[in-house]
Amino acid sequence: MRKIGAARIGIGGPVGSGKTALVERLIPALHKRGVDLAVITNDLVTHEDAERLRRTNLLAPERILAVEAGACPHTVIREDPTLNMEAADSLDRDFPDLDLILIESGGDNLASTFSLDLVDYWLFVIDVAGGDDIPRKRGPGVIQSDLLVINKVDLAPYVGVTLAPMIREASAARAGRPVLCTNCRANEGIDAVADALCAAVLYQAA
Amino acid sequence: MDQxxxxxxxxxxxxxxxxAERLHDISHHGVVEVLFVEPADLPRRRFHSHTDRGTACFVSLPRATQLFDGAVLHLENDRAIILRVGQQNWLRLRPSDDGAMELGYLAGNLHWKVRFEEGCLMVALDRPVEEYRARLVDLQSAGKVSVVE
Known part of the structure; x- marks a missing residue:
């Protein structure tokens, strides 16, 4: 196959749902699958998430780029994703063998979506502590994402959430499109997410 | 597993x-397969899918390349693969004289894909029509928008 640049995957979701925690878990899971990767983080006015990732030493620091959204986080992943496209292009130039770039959005609300000009596939992360009614609210992120991840499932009993109906409602709202559950702190469910990403955008036997 | x-x-x-001449020849002694893509997925450049004959495909196009209906994706002696885009359905909305601004605001706020036609706002339906109609209830009940079709 010709190298035409890395596949690009967006990771969006509300503030505190666990997007960065998921990225931290996905990096070793994808490395284990032989995926050469880099990460772009989006923050409002800091490089907080990029610095957090660099401190983990999971990736070489130059493989983690930060984009400052400045204002509405969804603007730089949807209406005008130029900053993120340029960052991804620069990673492609600096690392010609890259397979995959994870683009983590700044924390936003349930309405954020990714432009398909920017990414090839995108997932949306919610968490049980945000309330089991989130799928019923049918936000565009929940409905339109290629993959919905429900994180912090270990907290369900402590926040009055029964997980099974929440998953059922999420699947119904998404008309059967995939929903996966994770507990990033305990590294649970991460392999399924990594497999889904690889199956969606990387070359592999059918 | 098939590659x-x-x-x-x-x-x-x-x-x-x-x-067209090559495709015509192949259709006589081979097979022209069709890869279907929904309109909402047309901007995608990297994905797995299957043709109508079950052939597995991995589309991996340069970022400057745009898929389109009728694109020839693969040619060999006895097989070709062309892209077919599913039908784009539209919702035709006619605003009242004092409803056009509000309808325009609503459509923009919801990031609907639209075009204009004979005084109507045409909304591309990428999801079930009920989702769009639900957002129009208030404007309809106020007589500011009518759903033409």
Missing amino acids: PIVIEAIMGSQTDPTL
Whole structure:
């Protein structure tokens, strides 16, 4: 196959749902699958998430780029994703063998979506502590994402959430499109997410 | 497991005279397969899918390349693969004289894909029509928008 640049995957979701925690878990899971990767983080006015990732030493620091959204986080992943496209292009130039770039959005609300000009596939992360009614609210992120991840499932009993109906409602709202559950702190469910990403955008036997 | 056919470039349009002739020949002694894509997925450049004959494909196009209906994706002696885009359905909305601004604001706020036609706002339906109609209830009940079709 010709190298035409890395596949690009967006990771969006509300503030505190666990997007960065998921990225931290996905990096070793994808490395284990032989995926050469880099990460772009989006923050409002800091490089907080990029610095957090660099401190983990999971990736070489130059493989983690930060984009400052400045204002509405969804603007730089949807209406005008130029900053993120340029960052991804620069990673492609600096690392010609890259397979995959994870683009983590700044924390936003349930309405954020990714432009398909920017990414090839995108997932949306919610968490049980945000309330089991989130799928019923049918936000565009929940409905339109290629993959919905429900994180912090270990907290369900402590926040009055029964997980099974929440998953059922999420699947119904998404008309059967995939929903996966994770507990990033305990590294649970991460392999399924990594497999889904690889199956969606990387070359592999059918 | 079968290895998917890797599609890394668009060879042209099925209406290009040279390609049309090749496709015609292949249709007689081979098979012209169709890869279907929904309109909402047309901007995608990297994905797995299957043709109508079950052939696995991995589409991996340069970022500057745009899929289109009738794109020729693969050619060999006895097989070709062309892209077919599913039908784009539209919702035709007619605003009242004092409803056009509000309808325009609503459509923009919801990031609907629209075009204009004979005084109507045409909304591309990428999701079930009920989702769009639900957002129009207030404007309809106020007599500011009517759903034409």
